[in-house]
Amino acid sequence: MGTVKRKKEAFAVIAGVILLWTTCSLARIYAGPGRMAMCRTTFTEKASGGTLIMWDNLGRNARYVAIETAAGEPAETAIARLAEKIDNTDPFGWLRYHTGEKRVTSSGGELTGILGSCASYLFAGTETGLGIPRPPHSLTANYDPEHKKIALKWLNPPGGYDIIRIKFRWGNYVHFGGDGLAGDAESYVRDLVEKPMDVSDLDILVNGVRNDIYSSAAAIHINKNIQEELYGIPFSSGLAPNWQRWSLDANEAGIKPQMGIRNELTTVKGRRYNSIPTADKKPFYQIIESGVQGGTGGVYRKFIGLTPGHTYRVKARMAALSELKGKKQSVSVHASAGCALSPRQMAGLDALPGGKKGSDACKLKNADSKTITKGKYGEYSDEITLPQDSNSITVWLRYTGKGAGSVGLDWISLEDLSVKTK
Numbered sequence: 001m002g003t004v005k006r007k008k009e010a011f012a013v014i015a016g017v018i019l020l021w022t023t024c025s026l027a028r029i030y031a032g033p034g035r036m037a038m039c040r041t042t043f044t045e046k047a048s049g050g051t052l053i054m055w056d057n058l059g060r061n062a063r064y065v066a067i068e069t070a071a072g073e074p075a076e077t078a079i080a081r082l083a084e085k086i087d088n089t090d091p092f093g094w095l096r097y098h099t100g101e102k103r104v105t106s107s108g109g110e111l112t113g114i115l116g117s118c119a120s121y122l123f124a125g126t127e128t129g130l131g132i133p134r135p136p137h138s139l140t141a142n143y144d145p146e147h148k149k150i151a152l153k154w155l156n157p158p159g160g161y162d163i164i165r166i167k168f169r170w171g172n173y174v175h176f177g178g179d180g181l182a183g184d185a186e187s188y189v190r191d192l193v194e195k196p197m198d199v200s201d202l203d204i205l206v207n208g209v210r211n212d213i214y215s216s217a218a219a220i221h222i223n224k225n226i227q228e229e230l231y232g233i234p235f236s237s238g239l240a241p242n243w244q245r246w247s248l249d250a251n252e253a254g255i256k257p258q259m260g261i262r263n264e265l266t267t268v269k270g271r272r273y274n275s276i277p278t279a280d281k282k283p284f285y286q287i288i289e290s291g292v293q294g295g296t297g298g299v300y301r302k303f304i305g306l307t308p309g310h311t312y313r314v315k316a317r318m319a320a321l322s323e324l325k326g327k328k329q330s331v332s333v334h335a336s337a338g339c340a341l342s343p344r345q346m347a348g349l350d351a352l353p354g355g356k357k358g359s360d361a362c363k364l365k366n367a368d369s370k371t372i373t374k375g376k377y378g379e380y381s382d383e384i385t386l387p388q389d390s391n392s393i394t395v396w397l398r399y400t401g402k403g404a405g406s407v408g409l410d411w412i413s414l415e416d417l418s419v420k421t422k
Contacts, residue, residue, distance in 0.1 A: 039114035039121060041213060043075040043130040050126030052082065053234045056092055057205055057217065058120055059173050061232035061267045061274050061283060065091040069127050075109035078130065083111055093269065119165055122207055124216035124234040133161060133210040136186075137242050138302040138339075139218035140414075141204055141227050145421055148192040150199065153305030154206050154218050160184055161208030161215070169205075170198040172275055183208065187305070199224055203231065218242050224421040228413035232267065232276055232283045235259035239299065240286045240409075246396065247297035248347045254295025255399060258287040260321075260408060279317055280377070285410035287321065290329070290401025296347050300396035302339045303414050308388045310418035314395055315381040316364060320374045321406040328402040330369045333409070335384055336362040339392035346396045353390065377410060383417065 049071030055064035065086055069078045083106040087095065094115045095103055104113040114121060123132045134157035142151045152166070161183035168177045168190070177195065181188060192199065200223055207217040219241050221230040233241050238257040245257050265274050265283035276282055288298050306312065314335040324330065334346070338353035345352055348359040356362055367380035384393055397409050 037115075037117055038112070039116060039118040040110060040112045041114070041118060041121075042108075042110040042211075043079050043132075043213065044109055044211075045075060045129050045131040047071065047073040047075070047078050048127055048129035049073070050128065052078065052123070052127040052130070053125035054082065054086075054121055054123055055216075055234050056120050057122060057167065059267070059273070060169075060203060060221075060230075060276050061265075062234060063092050063267045064234050065089065066125065066234075069129075075130050076106075079106045079109050079111050082106070083113070086114075090269070118212070118214060119167075122214045122216050124236045126238055128237060131211055131213050133157070133159065133208050133213065133215040135216040135236050135241065136164070136206050136208060136218040137244055138304055139204070139206055139220050139242055140303045140305050141220050141222050142305055142307070142416070143199060143222060143225055143227075143419065143421075145224070145419065150190045150192065150197075150202075150222070151305060152188040152190070152204065152206070154186055155302070155304070156184065156186055156208065159210070161210050163209045165205075165207050165209060165214075167205040168197055169203040170201055172201060173203065183210075216241070225416040225419040226413055227415075228279075229411055230276055230279065230282070232265070232274070235284060235286075240284070243286065243299045243301045245297070246300050246343050246346055247295065248343045248349075249295035249297065254293050255288060255290055255297035255401060257299055258289060260285040260287045260410075279379075279411035282410055285408050286397075287406055287408055288331075288397060288399045289321075289406035290399065290404065292403060294328075294400075294402035296398065296400045297343070298346070298397040298399045299409070300341070300346060300394055301412065303393045303395070304339055304391070306386060306391045306393060307416070307418070308386050308391055310416055311383055311385040312393060313381055313383050313415040313417055314364065314393065315379055315411075315413045315415075316367070316395065316409065317377045317379050317411040318367060318372050318397070319377040319408045319410075320369075320372050321408050322404070323374055324369050324372075325403060325405065329405045330400045331372055331398070331407045332359070332368040333364050333380060333395065333397045334362045334367075335364060335382060335393055335395045337384060337386050337390040337393055339394050341394050341396070346398060348398070354387070372407070377408070
């Protein structure tokens with residue numbers, strides 16, 4: 001065991017030296033105009049009003065910068081503020097090697113002076129204007145060790161894309177690969193014989209591009225037959241990557257999704273990098289909160305392209321972020337075969353596929369208001385065997401709130417128990 005530990009420590013030192021050398025080399029190259037790829041992105045539409053986040057996908061835990069926009073604000077002024085903040089704060093770590101003139105600038109809504117490929121910088125936040133496309137969701141990665149393949153499935157938002165980008169990172173982001181697809185693609189198969197990857201530590205990101213603006217990403221981490229949401233990616237529209245919102249009520253403001261931030265776990269200058277090895281190290285987490293009027297709703301996530309007849313284990317981590325007030329506020333998390341569930345089904349009012357009905361139908365074990373404690377995350381799980389006519393599982397959080405309150409969801413995994421791995 002001592003030898004193994006020393007080898008791991010030695011590798012970590014070597015990796016750190018390589019990363020430092022690479023960063024310094026990029027900085028030297030960047031110092032010479034015209035010698036390094038530079039990204040230009042033009043935003044044309046007006047802002048919707050909200051938080052605009054720009055993040056880099058060079059590591060599992062994103063570096064990012066955020067500004068606030070105003071509803072109806074022209075792209076020219078919003079992007080000018082973004083450029084100024086990047087130039088003043090150096091959020092991505094490559095401006096600190098330079099002094100003198102401004103490196104990141106904007107003109108007429110065009111952001112210029114960003115180091116490297118535009119594919120390395122994605123856009124998220126509650127800002128939904130400026131021409132930024134919505135991200136894909138429900139990314140699912142099915143590992144087939146017998147045929148040595150990984151099959152990806154995801155869902156695109158309305159409007160589609162011009163192109164879709166897939167990125168693979170493995171060995172804690174030491175190795176990488178990727179591909180480009182048509183803008184309406186919703187599946188991809190990777191042949192591990194032709195293009196080998198380490199499937200015990202594999203990160204996969206899928207995002208869309210429209211009018212040369214990059215959406216945020218759907219993402220998943222693979223450990224053979226286990227796929228889990230283990231990354232630090234800022235949210236879009238208050239929703240964690242892969243997730244969507246649902247509501248039983250016409251008043252959608254009654255139950256709202258938001259992004260929670262554990263500031264001590266984010267990637268910033270002067271802080272040791274957090275590689276997010278476990279769920280409790282994730283810097284961003286899903287908040288579902290209710291206002292005074294309250295309502296019933298939450299978030300849901302589909303796993304698609306699964307294998308009929310296989311048995312899957314679903315795990316999720318949840319916590320009450322405020323004291324639950326008896327019958328006025330309740331929370332639970334559920335999983336069911338099928339991907340076209342209605343709000344009434346997720347609310348427990350209509351029967352689920354298979355005929356189960358009611359507030360406790362398809363609930364993960366102990367995942368309800370009686371066991372979910374304030375401020376402390378618990379892990380809840382259950383197993384589902386897919387019928388022969390089903391290839392999907394929907395997982396949803398249901399929160400009924402009357403009066404102010406909130407709950408949190410910060411991690412989910414899906415394990416294919418029918419796949420045998422070495």
